[in-house]
Amino acid sequence: MSPFTGSAARTPDWRHLRVDLEDGVATVTLARPAKLNALTFGAYADLRDFLAELSRERSVRALVLAGEGRGFCSGGDVDEIIGATLAMDTAQLLDFNRMTGQVVRAVRECPFPVIAAVHGVAAGAGAVLALAADFRVADPTARFAFLFTRVGLSGGDMGAAYLLPRVVGLGHATRLLMLGEPVRAPEAERIGLISELTEEGRADEAAQALARRLAGGPALAYAQTKALLTAELDMPLAASVELDASTQALLMNGQDYAEFHTAFKEKRPPKWNGR
Numbered sequence: 001m002s003p004f005t006g007s008a009a010r011t012p013d014w015r016h017l018r019v020d021l022e023d024g025v026a027t028v029t030l031a032r033p034a035k036l037n038a039l040t041f042g043a044y045a046d047l048r049d050f051l052a053e054l055s056r057e058r059s060v061r062a063l064v065l066a067g068e069g070r071g072f073c074s075g076g077d078v079d080e081i082i083g084a085t086l087a088m089d090t091a092q093l094l095d096f097n098r099m100t101g102q103v104v105r106a107v108r109e110c111p112f113p114v115i116a117a118v119h120g121v122a123a124g125a126g127a128v129l130a131l132a133a134d135f136r137v138a139d140p141t142a143r144f145a146f147l148f149t150r151v152g153l154s155g156g157d158m159g160a161a162y163l164l165p166r167v168v169g170l171g172h173a174t175r176l177l178m179l180g181e182p183v184r185a186p187e188a189e190r191i192g193l194i195s196e197l198t199e200e201g202r203a204d205e206a207a208q209a210l211a212r213r214l215a216g217g218p219a220l221a222y223a224q225t226k227a228l229l230t231a232e233l234d235m236p237l238a239a240s241v242e243l244d245a246s247t248q249a250l251l252m253n254g255q256d257y258a259e260f261h262t263a264f265k266e267k268r269p270p271k272w273n274g275r
Helices: 041-057 078-085 090-109 125-132 160-168 170-179 185-190 203-215 219-234 237-252 255-266
Strands: 018-022 025-030 062-067 114-118 121-123 135-138 143-145
Touching: 025 041, 025 203, 041 078, 041 090, 062 125, 062 203, 090 125, 090 219, 114 125, 114 203, 121 125, 125 143, 125 160, 135 185, 135 203, 143 185, 160 170, 219 237, 237 255
Parallel strands: 025 062, 062 114, 114 135, 121 143
Antiparallel strands: 018 025
């Protein structure tokens, strides 16, 4: 995402998200606890646009995606989305489905790490949002369910058929996307769907701690690592090592690389500036 902007000003308020910014960490909370944070058209659009703004600004070094109340996110709102889509024509449906995919792309392509703090249910689109994050920090109450086939749709929604096999392997991904059965925290950790399993009620705290750690680190190195992880998923080895070489050559000209050497010689921690 290019940092150059046109005439549009930064959005001061987000109607469908609760946003907190502090010390380089953005926390985005899905805040419809009475509906288990079910997503609406507005929530999808706000997530897409908010991530685009942060990516251009380059002021945030890590982002935590969390859910208020008893769970992370129960997916698309049955009445406000599923009911509404039944009245849409094909062009409108394509616009909607492209928008949900744009949210996942924004999570994967933003130049900072994204951490999903998961407790309770992460279902449907909520499961895919967590899947798209770079880290999934979850407590023992977490359960993931890719429910799309259970409502008569393809399990390959929002990039799930691309991302999930790359996280848990084709066999587990086939089972999860075909059957739509919930995966509870112990199994999710075993198959690699959870990055860190915390004590009950501590997922948000652990996610914030990880975000602060990342925010205090070499931001440009993290951004390039994330970009390479995404880009090289479909590359042959020869193209991957060439891209790695070009990236490292650029970073070796950066201030952070020189700062590490200076700090090492002076026997002090590096002072990273993300350049």
